[in-house]
Amino acid sequence: MPADQVDTCELSWNGQTVFCAGFRDGLPVFGWRRAPAGLATRRQLRALDLSEAGLDPVALLVYRHRRPFRHEEVAELFLVADARPVQPMTPGRWRQHDAMMRARRTCRTCRQVVDHCVRGPKKQCSTCYDVEGIAA
Numbered sequence: 001m002p003a004d005q006v007d008t009c010e011l012s013w014n015g016q017t018v019f020c021a022g023f024r025d026g027l028p029v030f031g032w033r034r035a036p037a038g039l040a041t042r043r044q045l046r047a048l049d050l051s052e053a054g055l056d057p058v059a060l061l062v063y064r065h066r067r068p069f070r071h072e073e074v075a076e077l078f079l080v081a082d083a084r085p086v087q088p089m090t091p092g093r094w095r096q097h098d099a100m101m102r103a104r105r106t107c108r109t110c111r112q113v114v115d116h117c118v119r120g121p122k123k124q125c126s127t128c129y130d131v132e133g134i135a136a
């Protein structure tokens with residue numbers, strides 16, 4: 001057993017018993033790269049477009065920088081499965097999104113809203129685009 005695995009703890013979310021590096025503030029402490037799967041730091045959640053908002057940390061990640069920065073870093077670990085998307089879609093955001101998509105589906109030549117995104121420098125539907133393509 002590596003030196004930093006001095007204790008065992010039961011994971012409240014899945015009942016697994018794992019080695020940990022002790023406890024701090026009632027939370028199990030894990031060393032770098034020793035945290036159980038399914039946990040992530042704030043930064044790791046952000047990378048997944050998830051937010052820790054409303055969540056309590058379930059464990060702590062404690063690690064030391066390599067020399068010459070030997071001070072200890074502590075990061076809170078959150079359950080990835082409980083994290084929510086960073087920006088939940090609100091009715092306002094959906095309206096904004098719909099308007100944007102409608103604009104992208106509106107042909108600038110025939111002014112019709114089509115079922116696909118308009119294309120080309122003239123933002124045309126495929127019918128207008130093809131007609132001009134043949135005419136050209």
Ligand SMILES: [Zn+2]
Nearest residue numbers: 107110125128
């Ligand atoms: Zn058109």
